[in-house]
Amino acid sequence: MKILIVEDDADAASFLVKALGESGHTSDHAADGETGYHLAESGSYDVMIVDRMLPELDGLSMLKKIRANDDQTPALILSALGQVDDRVEGLRSGGDDYLTKPYAFSELLARVEILSRRKVSDDASTSLKVADLELDRLSHKVTRAQTAILLQPREYRLLEYLMQNAEKVVTRTMLLEKVWDYHFDPQTNVIDVHISRLRAKIDKDFDVQLLHTIRGSGYMLRAENG
Amino acid sequence: MKGVRSLLKTTAIRLSLIYASIFGLLAVAIIFYMTGSTIKIFEAQIETSINAEVLELEQVFIAGGVNRLVVEMERRSRGPGANLYIVTNPAGVIIAGNVANIQSGVLDQVGWTGKPFQYSKFNNTQSNKYLAIARVVEISNGMHFLIGRDISQSETFGKVVKRALIFSLVAMVVLGLATWFFVGRRALKRIDMVSKSTNRILAGDRSERLPLSGGGDEFDRLSSGMNDMLDQINHLDKGLKQVSDNIAHDLKTPITRLRNKAETALTGKMTAANGRKALASVVEECDILIKTFDALLMIARVESGSTTAKFTRLNLSKILVDIVELYEPLAEESVLDFKTDIAVDIMVSGNRELLSQAMANLIDNAMKYSTKKKGEQTSIQISLQRNSKGALISVSDNGPGIPEDKRDHVMKRFTRLEKSRTRPGNGLGLSLVKAVVQLHKGTIVLGDNQPGLVVTMSFPTI
Numbered sequence: 069m070k071i072l073i074v075e076d077d078a079d080a081a082s083f084l085v086k087a088l089g090e091s092g093h094t095s096d097h098a099a100d101g102e103t104g105y106h107l108a109e110s111g112s113y114d115v116m117i118v119d120r121m122l123p124e125l126d127g128l129s130m131l132k133k134i135r136a137n138d139d140q141t142p143a144l145i146l147s148a149l150g151q152v153d154d155r156v157e158g159l160r161s162g163g164d165d166y167l168t169k170p171y172a173f174s175e176l177l178a179r180v181e182i183l184s185r186r187k188v189s190d191d192a193s194t195s196l197k198v199a200d201l202e203l204d205r206l207s208h209k210v211t212r213a214q215t216a217i218l219l220q221p222r223e224y225r226l227l228e229y230l231m232q233n234a235e236k237v238v239t240r241t242m243l244l245e246k247v248w249d250y251h252f253d254p255q256t257n258v259i260d261v262h263i264s265r266l267r268a269k270i271d272k273d274f275d276v277q278l279l280h281t282i283r284g285s286g287y288m289l290r291a292e293n294g
Numbered sequence: 295m296k297g298v299r300s301l302l303k304t305t306a307i308r309l310s311l312i313y314a315s316i317f318g319l320l321a322v323a324i325i326f327y328m329t330g331s332t333i334k335i336f337e338a339q340i341e342t343s344i345n346a347e348v349l350e351l352e353q354v355f356i357a358g359g360v361n362r363l364v365v366e367m368e369r370r371s372r373g374p375g376a377n378l379y380i381v382t383n384p385a386g387v388i389i390a391g392n393v394a395n396i397q398s399g400v401l402d403q404v405g406w407t408g409k410p411f412q413y414s415k416f417n418n419t420q421s422n423k424y425l426a427i428a429r430v431v432e433i434s435n436g437m438h439f440l441i442g443r444d445i446s447q448s449e450t451f452g453k454v455v456k457r458a459l460i461f462s463l464v465a466m467v468v469l470g471l472a473t474w475f476f477v478g479r480r481a482l483k484r485i486d487m488v489s490k491s492t493n494r495i496l497a498g499d500r501s502e503r504l505p506l507s508g509g510g511d512e513f514d515r516l517s518s519g520m521n522d523m524l525d526q527i528n529h530l531d532k533g534l535k536q537v538s539d540n541i542a543h544d545l546k547t548p549i550t551r552l553r554n555k556a557e558t559a560l561t562g563k564m565t566a567a568n569g570r571k572a573l574a575s576v577v578e579e580c581d582i583l584i585k586t587f588d589a590l591l592m593i594a595r596v597e598s599g600s601t602t603a604k605f606t607r608l609n610l611s612k613i614l615v616d617i618v619e620l621y622e623p624l625a626e627e628s629v630l631d632f633k634t635d636i637a638v639d640i641m642v643s644g645n646r647e648l649l650s651q652a653m654a655n656l657i658d659n660a661m662k663y664s665t666k667k668k669g670e671q672t673s674i675q676i677s678l679q680r681n682s683k684g685a686l687i688s689v690s691d692n693g694p695g696i697p698e699d700k701r702d703h704v705m706k707r708f709t710r711l712e713k714s715r716t717r718p719g720n721g722l723g724l725s726l727v728k729a730v731v732q733l734h735k736g737t738i739v740l741g742d743n744q745p746g747l748v749v750t751m752s753f754p755t756i
Contacts, residue, residue, distance in 0.1 A: 151592075152604070152645070153604050172581070222619060248616070250620075250647070250650055250651075251647055252650070252651040253588075254620070254654050255658055255723075256624060256658060257624075261624045262623055265623055
């Protein structure tokens with residue numbers, strides 16, 4: 069994956085370039101908004117990681133400028149400002165996701181990988197399928213190997229999100245944001261219990277496990293073991 | 295002299311001087327106008343009476359010639375307060391009348407004398423000059439006669455009026471200046487006292503307050519308002535100091551722990567596995583610190599009210615139901631039972647994220663401190679009801695509760711009643727709840743659930 073990093077802090081930027089490189093992604097780095105804008109114009113990137121506070125042209129203005137050129141490259145905004153209002157402002161300016169500093173790299177990586185997928189398919193399909201697990205978004209019916217599975221509304225939305233992002237790591241924070249629409253950290257790991265309930269419903273009676281826990285990161289729904 | 299100079303600098307005195315000068319100019323103008331118009335009125339009266347007399351005397355002349363005219367004039371000039379009468383021959387020599395001497399040239403021009411002229415009387419010494427105005431009339435045979443009137447009387451009257459006005463003006467200015475001086479000096483003294491006090495406060499004496507005279511005048515009102523402000527500043531300042539002391543103390547503990555972990559790893563045997571383990575626990579400690587900072591920042595932002603603008607109309611019932619739904623599986627896992635009694639569609643004005651987090655903190659606390667007994671179902675009660683004051687939320691558990699004298703204390707930052715601090719937490723949960731409740735103009739009360747804690751909050755509904 070080709071990633072554009074727009075970040076004025078040299079240490080933070082070189083950490084990102086290195087860590088993303090270790091995860092198999094190549095990245096370009098711009099230290100200010102103007103350079104970032106020109107790089108975004110000339111190169112074709114899969115994802116942009118944009119710091120909010122930048123010299124020359126701040127991150128949000130840069131994104132607006134890029135979006136004005138009809139460039140829809142997914143963007144993750146990084147910011148020390150983490151209030152809900154700040155997020156809303158960031159997402160309105162053309163950001164696709166918002167991550168507050170300081171962040172865990174695993175969280176950033178998971179979000180970047182999910183953003184890159186979003187560019188290809190736009191979640192519009194009416195049915196989702198992972199191995200023999202199927203979810204019909206019109207009738208809200210879930211089946212595994214033709215056996216109907218009854219889910220609570222929240223469990224349905226949790227599964228839907230996991231299936232939309234199958235084969236990708238999904239973090240607890242992401243689930244809390246996208247499924248529950250909360251942006252705070254509920255201290256105790258409430259999400260784990262919801263996941264284990266869901267797992268009991270979709271995996272318990274089957275030989276092949278689909279919902280995996282990724283240590284130190286989150287969860288992943290995928291067809292194959294390993 | 296210095297006192298006078300500083301007195302001159304005061305706004306009161308400066309304004310007074312400006313007003314005084316404007317007033318003085320007006321008064322002088324009025325004096326001139328009044329004396330001028332008084333004289334004009336006199337002159338107009340004189341003209342009217344002289345014109346009438348000229349008509350009469352012309353009739354006399356037509357009827358009886360110069361002789362009758364002279365006789366009539368002699369008769370009239372003997373009356374009390376008589377006018378001036380002169381008859382001249384064609385050569386301009388006075389042949390009859392009651393005037394001894396007259397300013398030269400007056401008799402040469404027929405009609406009204408433009409300006410008052412001087413003349414002298416017979417019965418006085420000739421040097422005594424009087425002022426008069428007159429009309430000169432030519433009769434057919436080249437002779438002139440003059441009828442005039444002394445105006446010294448009206449001049450005198452004008453002078454009296456002028457003098458009275460000037461006197462009262464001077465008296466007014468003197469009295470005014472004296473009053474201004476007195477009032478200004480008093481005001482200056484009060485202000486000097488206030489500025490002395492503020493200087494002491496600035497120098498660091500926080501207990502100093504502005505002096506009050508006790509009279510309840512505007513200076514007192516201003517001073518007591520400023521004193522109240524100083525009290526409030528002192529109060530906030532103390533609070534701030536306490537908070538920063540707490541923060542310093544409570545952040546030092548995890549940072550020390552962090553340092554110890556890193557140091558132990560450095561001094562111990564360094565293997566890849568050991569190093570990895572030590573780094574992982576260092577990262578973990580850092581995450582805890584970051585969370586604590588986030589919580590502190592959040593509380594500060596909520597307390598400062600900077601999120602107020604983003605209030606929307608919210609369904610409080612739904613917020614509570616959603617949070618209960620989030621925690622219910624976890625509660626069941628730890629053999630806890632939620633007993634909920636949530637009235638539907640109670641609407642409030644607020645911020646969903648903050649209210650959700652406050653509820654989450656309370657439920658989290660209740661779960662953390664619930665006492666589980668074997669073979670017995672432990673439950674946490676969560677209710678939302680509408681009452682006369684608005685929406686009433688209560689969350690109660692059966693845990694150890696909080697002693698009555700500690701209930702205010704636990705809502706302060708970093709307060710944790712457990713001495714051992716074995717349960718996870720940073721002592722900021724209730725502080726945030728309190729800040730959120732206050733931001734939403736609600737109230738929060740901690741009570742006794744016998745046993746356990748019951749937290750009751752009320753919010754205004756819309």
